[in-house]
Amino acid sequence: MEKYLKDLKSEIDRSEILPILIDYQEKFGFLNYDFISALSERANLPAGNIYGIASFYPQFNFSPKAKYNIKLCSGISCHLKNIKELKAEIFKHTKLNSNGFSSDGKYSFEFVNCLGACAQGPVMKINDKHYINLTKMDIIKIFHELE
Amino acid sequence: MTKLKQEIIQRLNTEPLSDKFYGLSKLNITIPHIYCEISSSSIIAGIKDSIQEIKKYFTELDIEYKLFEVSCKGAYHYQPSISIQMPGMNAISFKNVYYNEVTNLLDSVLNNMLPMNKSLILAQYFHPDLSSWSDVPDIEDLDFFRLQNRKLLKYNGIIQANSIESYLEYGGYRAFAKILNKKTPLDVCKELEKSGLRGRGGGGFKTGEKWKLALNNPSSKKYFICNADESDFSSKSGILLIESNPHMLIEGVLIGAYAINASDVIIYINNNHKLAIERLEKALEETLEYGLCGEDIFKSAINIRISIHKGLGAYVCGEETALISSIEGKRAIPKAKPPYPSEVGLFGYPTIVNNSETIFNSVLVFRDGVDNFKQSGTYLSYGTKLYTINGNADFPGIIEMDMGKTVNDILKIVSLPENYNSIKAVHLGGPTGVFIHPDNFNNQITYDNLSKGSLWFGSGSFVILNENNCIIDITKYYLDFLNKESCGKCIPCREGTQQLLEIIKRITEKPDSNIRHDSLIRFKGLLQLKEISEVMQQTSLCGLGKNAPESVLSSLEFFDEEYEDHIFEKNCKAGVCTDLKEYVIIVDACVGCGICAKRCPTDAIIGCAKTSHFIIQDKCIKCGICLDACKFDAIKVN
Ligand SMILES: Cc1cc2nc3c(=O)[nH]c(=O)nc-3n(C[C@H](O)[C@H](O)[C@H](O)COP(=O)(O)O)c2cc1C
Ligand code: FES
Numbered sequence: 001m002e003k004y005l006k007d008l009k010s011e012i013d014r015s016e017i018l019p020i021l022i023d024y025q026e027k028f029g030f031l032n033y034d035f036i037s038a039l040s041e042r043a044n045l046p047a048g049n050i051y052g053i054a055s056f057y058p059q060f061n062f063s064p065k066a067k068y069n070i071k072l073c074s075g076i077s078c079h080l081k082n083i084k085e086l087k088a089e090i091f092k093h094t095k096l097n098s099n100g101f102s103s104d105g106k107y108s109f110e111f112v113n114c115l116g117a118c119a120q121g122p123v124m125k126i127n128d129k130h131y132i133n134l135t136k137m138d139i140i141k142i143f144h145e146l147e
Numbered sequence: 148m149t150k151l152k153q154e155i156i157q158r159l160n161t162e163p164l165s166d167k168f169y170g171l172s173k174l175n176i177t178i179p180h181i182y183c184e185i186s187s188s189s190i191i192a193g194i195k196d197s198i199q200e201i202k203k204y205f206t207e208l209d210i211e212y213k214l215f216e217v218s219c220k221g222a223y224h225y226q227p228s229i230s231i232q233m234p235g236m237n238a239i240s241f242k243n244v245y246y247n248e249v250t251n252l253l254d255s256v257l258n259n260m261l262p263m264n265k266s267l268i269l270a271q272y273f274h275p276d277l278s279s280w281s282d283v284p285d286i287e288d289l290d291f292f293r294l295q296n297r298k299l300l301k302y303n304g305i306i307q308a309n310s311i312e313s314y315l316e317y318g319g320y321r322a323f324a325k326i327l328n329k330k331t332p333l334d335v336c337k338e339l340e341k342s343g344l345r346g347r348g349g350g351g352f353k354t355g356e357k358w359k360l361a362l363n364n365p366s367s368k369k370y371f372i373c374n375a376d377e378s379d380f381s382s383k384s385g386i387l388l389i390e391s392n393p394h395m396l397i398e399g400v401l402i403g404a405y406a407i408n409a410s411d412v413i414i415y416i417n418n419n420h421k422l423a424i425e426r427l428e429k430a431l432e433e434t435l436e437y438g439l440c441g442e443d444i445f446k447s448a449i450n451i452r453i454s455i456h457k458g459l460g461a462y463v464c465g466e467e468t469a470l471i472s473s474i475e476g477k478r479a480i481p482k483a484k485p486p487y488p489s490e491v492g493l494f495g496y497p498t499i500v501n502n503s504e505t506i507f508n509s510v511l512v513f514r515d516g517v518d519n520f521k522q523s524g525t526y527l528s529y530g531t532k533l534y535t536i537n538g539n540a541d542f543p544g545i546i547e548m549d550m551g552k553t554v555n556d557i558l559k560i561v562s563l564p565e566n567y568n569s570i571k572a573v574h575l576g577g578p579t580g581v582f583i584h585p586d587n588f589n590n591q592i593t594y595d596n597l598s599k600g601s602l603w604f605g606s607g608s609f610v611i612l613n614e615n616n617c618i619i620d621i622t623k624y625y626l627d628f629l630n631k632e633s634c635g636k637c638i639p640c641r642e643g644t645q646q647l648l649e650i651i652k653r654i655t656e657k658p659d660s661n662i663r664h665d666s667l668i669r670f671k672g673l674l675q676l677k678e679i680s681e682v683m684q685q686t687s688l689c690g691l692g693k694n695a696p697e698s699v700l701s702s703l704e705f706f707d708e709e710y711e712d713h714i715f716e717k718n719c720k721a722g723v724c725t726d727l728k729e730y731v732i733i734v735d736a737c738v739g740c741g742i743c744a745k746r747c748p749t750d751a752i753i754g755c756a757k758t759s760h761f762i763i764q765d766k767c768i769k770c771g772i773c774l775d776a777c778k779f780d781a782i783k784v785n
Contacts, residue, residue, distance in 0.1 A: 013476070014475065014476035014477075015456075015474055015475055015476040016476070017476045018456075018457070018458065018459070018473065018476060019456065019457050022418050022457050022459055026418075052478055053476065053477065053478060056461060056478045056479055056634075057458075057459040057460065057461050058460075058461065058631070059419075059459050059460055060459065075380050075381060076380075076381045076537055076538070076608075076610055076621075076624070077381070077537045077538060077543075077610075079621075079624055080538050080539065080610075080612075080616055080621075082723070084725070084768070084770065085770055088748035088749065088768055088770045088772075089748060091748055091749065092748035092749070113380045113460070113628075114380035114381065115191070116187050116188055116191060116383075116419075117188050117191040117192060117223075118188075118223065118381075118383075118537050118543060119188070119223030119224055119226070119543040119544065120188075120191065120192055120223075123191070130191045132191060132192065
């Protein structure tokens, strides 16, 4: 983060904040408080304002994700293909808590809106890898491999 | 001025365009040409693996070849798709070429033979001076393409998205060059007005008129914004266009900026569309290098700076005033209109916001002429419209149709005839769209939603629903989405979506207790749905709240029997609303084998071995696994 901040301009215009936040999250996976407060100094805005901008977009994370971050598509096409069962199967394998994290901290889970392969649904993404045409058997296999 | 820039001016003004078009089939080819269709969806479908396999194949055999990355045809069911042209032969297109098919395919095609696996063959691009493949249809004869009117998508599957030369070859930037040479900004606005082009983003405002408003504003600084947010996830048409032809978008925004005298263009795009951003950035670099944007374009003393602004997928960000707030670095909350952005917009300056598809269409108007543009479409709705086909389609993908076509016309392309009868409804227009009953499948889809019975396309998302889908479940799905995405500024929208959702949820769930008049309470909910919807439509601040009840109202109007089924019979015919059910174990029949408890994904079944088990209803997700697992028929569904 230090290095990232060093490369950043010392004065930041308000309209540049969102792209910077996006860029930061892409590199580090989540927005931490230190970064937001450092940014707020340079943009000459209260940290609460920056947090306000970021919290508007549901895709910003404020805490790190687990080692395996599971994203199950709940876009309309995948929704029509009955992802309820798949979700149940995932929950069974990962033993998720209500906050979306498994108790051993290995998995985190979230629903996302369309992963972009609607014709090949249902679609799941674990970290950067896509799994298409998912069935229950696929999920059992995938988790077997991950363990 | 550099030599390159001068060359370009020369070329744009003098080089004639060949009017014959043979797709990928080209003369004078000496080595095999391989064209791989790359788009964000084909990458997920596995095109990259196939490409690797192709490269491996050729290096192992040490054969000379050329590999091109071309744009995607928009037919999702054909992905991953590649085309090959052998010297002297027509180019031929293959579909579903997964990496394990590559070797066999190339083995035969390189010997000028068709592959054994006939299901891979799609079509050929016919050329009169080349020999054709026997028994392979011409691509223009395939129903999927023949029944469309592909104007914006004409070069999809052919043009190389990451090369400006490829765009120039197909007539790129000529419209802009012509405008710079011969037309004043006012001419441009007037011509666009004449073409009758209207915004494709959902508002349907006349684009020419809008530009003229901004042009007539004397402000010294103006902005032109391309709304490529595509925040409605079920609609991918804008992104497909940008991915396949980023230069056309750039040409369009250049025309727009010139027409309103704006010196700054901002392309607002959702960061989730990585490939589109990557290609746009590359395209911008190229245009700068060729002197097509930036300072003093073509020595005309006109400066147009183009920048890309990334957003991060919130539905309401697509609304123009919210989008402007987002660019300004504020929370993306819509503002009351008027004042319209064309008067007070970004940073207080006049601003034009246009949908990406509108901008693509404006290039067509100037490239092919107003009359040509007006040939497609119907009265007051000219041109074509892209639809994203989702749901239970046999051929999902993105298709382009004339304005004024009917739902049936579209179904003919994307559905097999034998599946027609199972289609229960179509949902058109994304989250704020409407359900269409089969009785209305013959109504035209146009802007003119005032005239009786015509339909409104909204974002262009077209979801086909059949017997296995529950209308109420989908209404709930969209309401849930809108409820989450509502920015929370105005009360009718924030509270309205919440209340609508609660009522619908109650209908799809098992009654809390077995009170007798429960059904009546639910039925009362239906009446309240209408009341709340009316208030939302009249008092919400932006289009999200105004149109949020559309799905609810149209489902109430056309599918009331499904509501009645849910309320009075507690029955979902499609079997989707499982929450209406209750699974219980019959104590006497259960032998306590424990199979169900082991299979249960949520550990909702408890009990000791050899004694009757019990289902904890709060944990049960009604997946039905236990029902299948039980060998003793000890589980029943209420
Ligand atoms: C909730 C909401 C979401 C919208 N989303 C988009 C969108 O994703 N893309 C878009 O181009 N327009 C969207 N619009 C419409 C824009 O506000 C605006 O009308 C449009 O960009 C104008 O461009 P046009 O004249 O070319 O149609 C949305 C409007 C509302 C109310
Ligand atoms: S809806 Fe799941 S990938 Fe699009």
